[in-house]
Amino acid sequence: MTDQKMHFDYLLRLGDNSLILGQRLAEWCGHAPMLEEDLALTNIGLDLLGQARMLLAYAGEVEGKGRDEDRLAFHRDTMAWRNLLLLEQPNGDFAHTMARQLFFDAFQYQQFAGLCSSSDERLAGIAAKSLKEITYHRRHSTDWVIRLGDGTEESHERMQRAVDSLWGYVPEMFDMDAVDDAMVAAGIGVDVAALRGEWDRYIDEVFAEATLSRPEDSWSVRGSREGKHSEHLGYLLAEMQFLPRAYPDAKW
Amino acid sequence: MVSLAAKDDIASILALVKDPEIPVLSVADLGIIRRIETGEDGHLTVVITPTYSGCPATEVIEADIANMLKLHGITDFTIRTEISPAWTTDWITTEGRRKLEEYGIAPPASKGKAALLGHEEVICPQCKSRNTELVSEFGSTACKAQYKCRDCLEPFDYFKCV
Structure with missing residues (x-):
């Protein structure tokens, strides 16, 4: 793979993470347990969509084949997506959404903090802008996991179940492949494998306060960096991409 | 021309x-x-x-x-x-802060890390009480949080610090 292709791939991974999680959160619009959360989840989704636009627009420029952010978002099939498997998992109940969010917010906070000093100035600028928003996101998901975990018997049980059921998607976040290695070597990317210790410390503190048990590391799935996704992504894309696919080149 | x-x-x-x-x-x-x-x-x-x-x-x-x-x-x-350096609420002018408060939106609190960590002191734009309570860090637009005043009991928007 050329340097240019790897740079493109790296930006695509970052942009796809934001876009797919943003789309999932948008599904809560009108369905959240209370009005404040409806606003919170859609606001967070909007921040993620904004990040995705900046990252995918940049990815398209790096690729140099004339694809803009819309082309990348709406005209790629499942195998071409590079988002983490965790993020395409269905919303489930509110506890599942919060567990997914906490795992990713804690990861993305560290990843983007690292990207702020990327040698790629444009990426560093996007990271610095996004990090302010991610700070709010992480506080929000942290608060909810603690509140539900250390809540009633019912909320505790459901929060624990959510954490258990998503735990196997955690290791993929910290995987490194040839693209990651090359980007770290070029001073562009972040060594995510090195972030796991700090992530564990943060999550363990939240679990302790939430009276939740840390799940056993018994299973894990991966594959998103090669375009191997769970079946859920296809359904998500079918909904997200419907309009531009049905009415190509439609304009507002 | x-x-x-x-x-x-x-x-x-x-x-x-x-x-x-x-x-x-x-x-x-x-x-x-x-x-x-x-x-x-x-x-x-x-x-x-x-x-x-x-x-x-x-x-x-x-x-x-x-x-x-x-x-x-x-x-x-x-x-x-341009996105860099990232926009901050510190760039809202003094005039802007005054207009926000008159409009019923509490202007962003003091500068610095305390605010970003969520420990900001928010003053009710209606009765000026400091006895206020966070309802949600997310509001009707991306830039606002929801608060309520414990003294005059009015809910209000807060322009949150970034």
Whole structure:
């Protein structure tokens, strides 16, 4: 793979993470347990969509084949997506959404903090802008996991179940492949494998306060960096991409 | 052809452009205008910043700036968006903060890390009480949180610190 292709791939991974999680959160619009959360989840989704636009627009420029952010978002099939498997998992109940969010917010906070000093100035600028928003996101998901975990018997049980059921998607976040290695070597990317210790410390503190048990590391799935996704992504894309696919080149 | 308007004139034209979501504020009050550049050929460049990454008002603001310039006979211009350094609520002017409070939105609290960590002191824009309570860190727009006042019992918006 050329340097240019790897740079493109790296930006695509970052942009796809934001876009797919943003789309999932948008599904809560009108369905959240209370009005404040409806606003919170859609606001967070909007921040993620904004990040995705900046990252995918940049990815398209790096690729140099004339694809803009819309082309990348709406005209790629499942195998071409590079988002983490965790993020395409269905919303489930509110506890599942919060567990997914906490795992990713804690990861993305560290990843983007690292990207702020990327040698790629444009990426560093996007990271610095996004990090302010991610700070709010992480506080929000942290608060909810603690509140539900250390809540009633019912909320505790459901929060624990959510954490258990998503735990196997955690290791993929910290995987490194040839693209990651090359980007770290070029001073562009972040060594995510090195972030796991700090992530564990943060999550363990939240679990302790939430009276939740840390799940056993018994299973894990991966594959998103090669375009191997769970079946859920296809359904998500079918909904997200419907309009531009049905009415190509439609304009507002 | 454009007349070579002084930067001050351009700034006063831009000060007429209102934020579409908080119409008491101008884009200048919000600190959205980064720079005004006038080339020797008379070409004008207005450099703006988005507030939040996904803020849908950004594109409306750009269109409003273009319309306001055209309305004043300026046609030879470019509007460019820069994200770095990232916009901060510290760029909201003193005038902007006063207008926010009059409008019923508590202006962002003190600068610095305490605010970003969520330990800010928010004053009720209605009765000026400091005895207020966070309802949600996310509100009707990306830039606002929801609070309520424990003294006058009014709910209100807070322009949150970033």
